[in-house]
Amino acid sequence: MRDRIKTLVRNALRGKELLLDILFPPACLHCARSTPSGTALLCDACMRTITVHTTFFCAECKARLPENIKTCHKAAPFILAAVTNYDEAVKSSVHQFKYRRWTSVMSVFAPLIETYLDRCGLHESDALIVPIPLHPSRLRDRGFNQAALIARVVAHKLGAPLRPELLKRVRQTHAQAELTDWQARAENLANAFSVPDGVSFENKSIILVDDVYTSGATMRDAARALRAAGARKIIAFVVAKTG
Ligand SMILES: [Zn+2]
Ligand SMILES: [Zn+2]
Numbered sequence: 112m113r114d115r116i117k118t119l120v121r122n123a124l125r126g127k128e129l130l131l132d133i134l135f136p137p138a139c140l141h142c143a144r145s146t147p148s149g150t151a152l153l154c155d156a157c158m159r160t161i162t163v164h165t166t167f168f169c170a171e172c173k174a175r176l177p178e179n180i181k182t183c184h185k186a187a188p189f190i191l192a193a194v195t196n197y198d199e200a201v202k203s204s205v206h207q208f209k210y211r212r213w214t215s216v217m218s219v220f221a222p223l224i225e226t227y228l229d230r231c232g233l234h235e236s237d238a239l240i241v242p243i244p245l246h247p248s249r250l251r252d253r254g255f256n257q258a259a260l261i262a263r264v265v266a267h268k269l270g271a272p273l274r275p276e277l278l279k280r281v282r283q284t285h286a287q288a289e290l291t292d293w294q295a296r297a298e299n300l301a302n303a304f305s306v307p308d309g310v311s312f313e314n315k316s317i318i319l320v321d322d323v324y325t326s327g328a329t330m331r332d333a334a335r336a337l338r339a340a341g342a343r344k345i346i347a348f349v350v351a352k353t354g
Pocket of ligand 1: 140141142154155156
């Protein structure tokens with residue numbers, strides 16, 4: 112009897128999915144054309160607009176670093192590794208994190224991240240992979256940290272340890288867009304991060320991971336906390352950077 116009920120429920124759910132697909136055919140989130148696999152977030156044409164980079168970038172001026180040699184802005188706190196630019200199709204995909212469609216977002220990003228790691232020659236298997244943390248209250252609201260999902264892909268590809276517990280968000284910061292003058296923005300972020308007591312990054316390389324790099328203020332603040340705990344080399348890794 113129980114098994115029959117289970118089967119009935121399962122079939123009913125399957126029927127509902129089918130009905131939803133007929134009523135709302137899966138469409139590209141960016142251009143609304145239908146997607147080939149049904150589960151894909153972007154259609155093939157939109158996927159082709161995403162260019163995967165081949166180098167690292169200067170964290171200050173975002174210039175390409177040919178051959179990954181540090182040439183400009185020597186005072187930059189880290190090297191920037193960015194999979195692609197924050198162009199329209201990528202922007203639409205990142206936006207989907209807000210609607211908790213993280214499995215489909217990551218199915219778009221994961222292969223791009225892996226291609227980029229191969230192309231830019233980043234093979235630091237001994238680096239610690241640290242995602243930019245969300246404040247615990249924001250994590251509770253959202254249910255997941257997109258930086259942690261991206262960091263998981265990076266760690267897996269490099270065979271490097273994923274260590275989210277090594278960086279804490281100690282202050283809730285406001286959305287930067289809500290603050291108008293630059294000083295308020297800088298103060299909003301200053302010292303928002305800390306490293307747990309007793310943790311030392313002496314002679315360690317760290318790959319700090321976030322979704323998007325715009326002004327770099329968040330990464331800079333996090334990097335400051337890591338350096339204070341002895342970190343030697345920091346690479347800021349993001350899926351997308353603004354121009
Ligand atoms: Zn499309
Ligand atoms: Zn520069």
